[in-house]
Amino acid sequence: MNIRLNIVFLIILGIGITLLSRVYFLSIKSNTYYEELSKNNYINRINKIPVRGVIEDRNGEKLAINEMGFSVLVKPHLSSYKNKEHLEKIIDTIVKHLPEYEKDKLIKEYKKNDSSYNHDFIQVIDYIPYDEFFPKYTILASEDDIKIESSSKRAYPQKEVASHIIGYVGKASKLDILNNELSSYNGIIGKNGLEKVYNSKLQGEMGFKDVKVNALNKEIEVLYEKEASIDNNIRISLDVKLQKYIQEIFTGKSGAVIVMDARNGEMLAAASFPEFDNNIFARGISVKEWNEMRNDFNHPFTNKIINGLYPPGSVIKMGVGLSFLENGIGENYTINCSGSLPIGNRNFRCWKSTGHGSVNFRKAIAESCDDFFYKGSLKMGINKISHTLDKLGFGQVTGVDQINEFVGVNPNKEWKEKRFNQPWYVGETVITSIGQGNMLVTPLQVARYTAYIATGKLPKPHFFKANYEEPKEVDIPAKYLDVMRKGMYDVSYAPKGTASRHINSKIAIASKTGTAQVVSIPQSEKVRMKESELKYFQRSHAWITTYGPFENPQYVVTVIEEHGGHGGEAAGDIASKIYDKLYDLGYITVPTETTQK
Structure with a gap:
């Protein structure tokens, strides 16, 4: 009889301990977890994307800048068959006021990024220049299913000048985004030259604003705010006046020219010929342009x-x-x-x-x-x-x-x-x-x-x-x-x-x-x-390599003219003019x- 009572007491004790443990977990241990969930339900984080820094020459001449404009976004969850007509109506409105864009391509772009998990507006046009879009801003912004956001495009005002050195930006790939979280927000990343070497400095640091909202997702209070970084510019040692001059006297030739401070290694000019316009990468290079440059025996991409x-x-x-x-x-x-x-x-x-x-x-x-x-x-x-x-x-x-x-x-x-x-x-x-x-x-x-x-x-x-x-x-x-x-x-x-x-x-x-x-x-x-x-x-x-x-x-001036013949005859006059x-x-x-x- 005593043994049976002991077994019953042990069972009751075990059940009691289990219940107490569960109460402890629910009331104390899981408090932090549910508190975080609660915060997510009433606090919205709005990210502030920094503006990519400008690249300047030693005298402040702009080599890489951001041209301001607008992007066009469409309300999500319209890809289903029942919403097909509504989506087409929205796209028709966009194309009516922006006839340079094709309806089928915009719908394809929308569907590529729409999913049941995405609750953000979907970008269908990434960039339209400010002056071109501004007259139509009010019309499109008044549509409930269309959202207009400010946007920027990287531009290279000097075009071919120092193109190999400055480099260019391009659309961030999945691998880029995996290694660089910020590129998932601004969509671009440095792909070559200084744009890639100093990408972290140029892209800056993200800011954000934590906002308390009510059940209707309306803002009640700003809890915390951090501005995006603004000190993202870099000034380099190149002199664009000297670089342009070298471009003029090397016209029609293939090779390279370097002007360097012999005392400290500062590069005053560095040109690889033939050059190319970096803007073709910023706006998106066509297949025809790519093939023409790739098949050029003078190797402009190198x-x-x-x-x-x-x-x-x-x-x-x-x-x-x-x-x-x-x-x-x-x-x-x-x-x-x-x-x-x-x-x-x-x-x-x-x-x-x-x-x-x-x-x-x-x-x-x-x-x-x-x-x-x-x-x-x-x-x-x-x-x-x-x-x-x-x-x-x-x-x-x-x-x-x-x-x-x-x-x-x-x-x-x-x-x-x-x-x-x-x-x-x-x-x-x-x-x-x-x-x-x-x-x-x-x-x-x-x-x-x-x-x-x-x-x-x-x-x-x-x-x-x-x-x-x-x-x-x-x-x-x-x-x-x-x-x-x-x-x-x-x-x-x-x-x-x-x-x-x-x-x-x-x-x-x-x-x-x-x-x-x-x-x-x-x-x-x-x-x-x-x-x-x-x-x-x-x-x-x-070849000719010199100092003076x-x-x-x-300064050191080094010149190589590909297939130029004798070094002194082909390159001596070029070096003299540079000095x-x-x-x-x-x-x-x-x-x-x-x-x-």
Whole structure:
């Protein structure tokens, strides 16, 4: 009997504990949960979307702006068969006053975004310019089933100018929205250039307003309000006047031009040609436009400043010369150039078939003697040359604030073994020493390395101050740099300097020309065909990289003209005009003498 009573008491006790636990959960533990549900029932959060920041040049000229307008939205839940006629009536009203839009397309856009879970008005027209829509605003806004909201469209008032650098915005994809919640509200996100690199800064931070409402969803009280951010603009280092000038003097050519402050890496101009109008992406590019640009052999979509990979040709010779000097070849090293160097079954020719005679470092740079670098490279070996060039920034990114920067190729034995599973041959060392073979560089790498030769420090190129870093020290003795500088001065002003007939600036500048072959010359060809006689896409790329003023280096100007032929002839005059423009704009204040140093 006692056992049965104990069992009954235990059962009653268990039931009691269960009931008490449930009462505790309902009255205390779940209080927070139901309180949150309650809040959601009477508090509405109204999001405040920030206006995308403006991009300005260094003088405040607008490069990317927002043009104001309106968007048109339609009441949700009208896609069902029973509401079909009502939806068509609403769309007919819109099309009546906005005849440039097609009824079927607007209905399709509506149905694509309508669902039983969506209680917000559905956007059918994302942007109509203010002046175009304003006369019809009152008519459409008075319709209960139509909602008009302010809208903006990204615009690029300078059109093609600096288009690769500024970049553009586009419609946010599902992946974009997953990684960036704000893009789901404004519908756009930076897709390229500075628009993408600094998207977080430009798009700003969301604001909101928490409003207490009654059962009829009418506002009773504002509980909390936070404004959307307004400090979203960025001012970059480009000078649009200089950029436009470069566009004018480079008309009809393909390639890249860079103007950089040699002291800190600030980019005053950076142009990739041909350019394109970023507005076509902001408004939506057509299939025809896309195919025309994609099939253009001059590659207008490629940002050649950081994504153009070219043989550097002779502009690499200062770097190779520094490798000779820091690895034991004396400053007085001299060779006799007879015009060619036989190795095995191949004859490695100097560009001057009759030879340069006795050549030292300074003359080798000034007259761009290939044979000097052939013979020096055989003493040095490819690995030591590659190591020096690595210190000068080749085969690695510069760190500029652009997306998908290419590293190029700074070849050596290990690189070839990994890439091709093949040994390195001595002939490859020889051709690499003059910037041919497997070596590939970007124009920005060449500009940065030129800044190092000018100042003794390697800067980080940048367009926005947030990306600035102190220029780096490189462990190469300053006296070796002085040898290269004098050689570069002679390129411009010595009687036989490779640019002496083409440098005509009021500023004294040091330079190095380069003619980078894009097709090899057969050994059987005794007399080389002139560049002008070759078909356009077989002509060499024309390089010139410079710094100035010579006595007080401030700026680097690097130019590559694709298939332009000889570097000095094709690019020397362009570089000269850019330095004169820098003087006219006040960046360089005192012309300097250009007498032989």
